[in-house]
Amino acid sequence: MDELLTKDNIYYRDLARDLAEKHVRPVAAELDRTGEYPWGVIKALQETGLMGMWVPKDYGGAGAGLLNLCIVVEEISRACGGIGCTYVVNALGSFPIILGGTEEQKKKYLPDIASGDKLIAFALSEKAAGSDAGSLKTRAEREGDEYLITGDKKWTTNGAAASIFTVFATVNPERGTRGVSGFIVERGAPGFEIGRREDLMGIRCVPVNETHFKECRVPSSDLLGGAEGRGFKHAMMTLDVARPFVAAQGLGIAQGA
Ligand SMILES: Cc1cc2nc3c(=O)[nH]c(=O)nc-3n(C[C@H](O)[C@H](O)[C@H](O)COP(=O)(O)OP(=O)(O)OC[C@H]3O[C@@H](n4cnc5c(N)ncnc54)[C@H](O)[C@@H]3O)c2cc1C
Incomplete structure (x- = not known):
């Protein structure tokens, strides 16, 4: 070969x-x-x-x-x-x-990921939104210069090990997948908790966790791509690669x- x-x-x-x-x-x-x-x-x-x-x-x-x-x-x-x-x-x-990130987001987050100094996880799936990820229920509401994220994600691989999370939430449920936005959330953000760990077969060294967001405050500068409603597209582009x-x-x- x-x-x-x-x-x-x-x-x-x-x-x-x-x-x-x-x-x-x-x-x-x-x-x-x-x-x-x-x-x-x-x-x-x-x-x-x-x-x-x-x-x-x-x-x-x-x-x-x-x-x-x-x-x-x-x-x-x-x-x-x-x-x-x-x-x-x-x-x-x-x-x-x-x-999908802005230039500022790439400069802020990617170097630590490139060096391995920080691990990153992907939080899209929910209990009732797996294959049909577009039906996710996690909400993000703008309040001044912040977004408040509320909802529960499931199967966040590396949940208990990662320092950075790309999280998908809807800013407007009436718009369906066009209401979904991506956010970059750092471990320790107020209102963000790592939950139950799944037992797995053959990949037990990997923490696959529930991740919980209770009015989790994220600066608007961490809205992925700097614009609302692009998150589902970014998530699907990611799954394609x-x-x-x-x-x-x-x-x-x-x-x-
Ligand atoms: C070990 C592990 C790690 C994971 N890591 C992550 C992660 O890091 N981040 C993340 O966001 N998610 C993660 N996931 C979630 C994963 O992406 C979902 O499990 C996947 O999207 C399927 O969703 P589900 O398990 O709810 O199954 P369901 O969507 O309930 O599907 C169950 C079955 O029904 C079939 N099915 C569903 N819809 C249809 C349809 N319309 N027509 C025909 N058949 C259908 C599916 O093919 C499947 O066989 C992980 C899952 C596992 C098991």
Whole structure:
């Protein structure tokens, strides 16, 4: 298969394979038993430059692109599905900012994600809004220079580990998906709580949590893209780029089985 890969692809494959064998495989079974978060592997990913390699160069990343990201995810997932999952969810969480954020938002948030100093999560799904994400009920109401977000999200992967969250809420339920806006919410924002953790199969080292927002105050400068009503589009654009790396996870897990 090497003849189908560029030098760049092979570089990322070998880097990720080496990291996976040295740092991921030895801890995979134990972390799946204990449910402990793989902070040691995150540090190794930072040191090799693989954290945030998908972030554009202008914001501190390697600008390595989706195919290289898929190759890295496949290699890590081959050694541990959970660590592959927690790694790539940082791409899922950051793509709304990469694809839809304002220049100020990109400059403010992406460098810490690129370095791996901060982890990011993606909070779209709700108890009754999974496949039909457009029916989400979480509300965001403007009050002066802030938005107040109220609602409950489910299955927020990396919930208990992330420092930044891209959160989707409606500013106008009557407008359906056109009323949905994206927000960048930082851990510690007033009214934001990490809730119950799901028990999972084979990816137990990843905290997948409920996330709760009770009049959670977010500055209007953290309205994704600086305009209301674009959130559903940003979420769908993100899921479009996320599908290949979910497939890469599956491929890696199957190879490792
Ligand atoms: C481990 C894990 C991690 C996750 N991480 C995140 C995350 O980080 N962020 C986030 O926002 N969400 C996350 N999710 C949520 C995930 O995106 C949803 O599970 C997914 O959108 C499906 O929603 P649901 O589980 O409510 O299933 P449902 O929408 O209830 O679907 C159940 C079944 O019905 C089928 N179905 C649904 N609608 C139709 C239809 N109209 N016609 C035919 N068949 C249909 C579906 O294909 C599926 O087989 C995660 C989920 C899991 C399990």
